[in-house]
Amino acid sequence: MAEPLTADRFIAALLAEGVRVQEHPGWRNHNRNHKGPFGPVHGVMVHHTVSSGSASSVELCRAGYPSLPGPLCHGVIDKAGIVHLIGYGRTNHAGGGDIDTLNAVRAEEYGLRPPVPDTGNTDGVDGNRHFYGWECVNLGDGKDPWTEEQLDAIERASAAVCRAHGWTAKSVIGHLEWSDDKVDPRGFTMASMRDRVEARLGKTPTKPPTTPAPPPAAKYEPYPGKAHFMTGTKPALGKVWSGFTQMGNRLIAKGFGRFYKVGVGPKLGQADVLAYEAYQRSLGYSGDAATWPPGPTTWNKLQVPNS
Structure with missing residues (x-):
């Protein structure tokens, strides 16, 4: 059982791991906490956006849809390897999932992958409460390439949260490992990503924290919801x-x-x-x-x- 990191500790952990961060206006208080609690947290979940383009994907995940209001994750990871922070707290990224998966991740006891889920978004347990979420810019068709910069950012960002909580790489899962009606992320295996996170957790971060990149100068007023x-x-x-x-x-x-x-x-x-x-x-x-x-x-x- 773990209480969520504060927003300050969250970004500090990312920077200490050498993550290139871009903060977007209001991210620290942009959440769905009025719909339910955030925490206790047990892991990190990785998704693909089914979109292309950094700016449009960030705005999509920040604002969400009429049927699924944003934020849709905590950070959007673009192909250049930049983690765009758009929300903090409860976010609409995980939906419902399998209780056996949750228990395995919480205990960090499973083999190559957690138990195959047999419940999904509509009939599973609340994942938005228990997971940090990364939405990674990719079409999700199995053909859109994952850049090494992007994979490195997923590895670093996930390791940063695990290190801050004292978790192992088994606390990092994909959406497809959580819900039986999801396929993301598509194009790499979560087992390979956990190997990368595990290797990183075995090392002391050597890259010093850097000043977060300033938010992009917004030419137009973003859709406020x-x-x-x-x-x-x-x-x-x-x-x-x-x-x-x-x-x-x-x-x-x-x-x-x-x-x-x-x-x-x-x-x-x-x-x-x-x-x-x-x-x-x-x-x-x-x-x-x-x-x-x-x-x-x-x-x-x-x-x-x-x-």
Whole structure:
């Protein structure tokens, strides 16, 4: 049984292991803790994103989907070997899994791999509570190559968490070893990755901690999530956010200024809602898909300047 590391200890452990880290805004408090506890923790889980591109994959895992809100992991590991920290606490990465796997990982007693799971995401035990999660940028088709920089980062990041908790490499598993309806990560074996982690844990880290890379300068306002635009089931009219001013200016630039009688401002108004819905219809959306609130696809296409 282990209490989760604090965010400060977590990043310190990564840096001490020589991991190249990039912190993204708000990662320390971006979590799903309101949906359930995080901890006790028993291991690290590795996934592939089924996506390509570093920036888009990071944003996908940070924001999530309407049906699966972000964050979808603690860190996104790109092909250059950079670990992008996007969340900390409970994250939507593991879902349900096999209790026998959990017990084997907790005890760190199994052979080449944990017991083959016979339960999955919908009928298994809560893995989001018990595992740290890495989402690794890869299409997951068995053809998209894994770079050595990326594999090295998975090894280092996983070893860092294990070292901080006093765990062995048997605390590092893949999603496919946790849930019977998952195949990730695809393209390398978790047994080979555990061998790498075990070898690293047998050595004293020699690379000194480095200053975390600054977050990338965001040119556009990242999608803040559906709840940001709503009060319950209704638009959050009257809510003040500088991003609403920038959003209104972009909608006017796109040709939807007819809805604004008194200009735009930081307070969300009915004009903003109507203009945005018209903008969504102009992109081919209809019905519920064209109604408020904004979704990540239309928001990103609007390119609202960072306020």
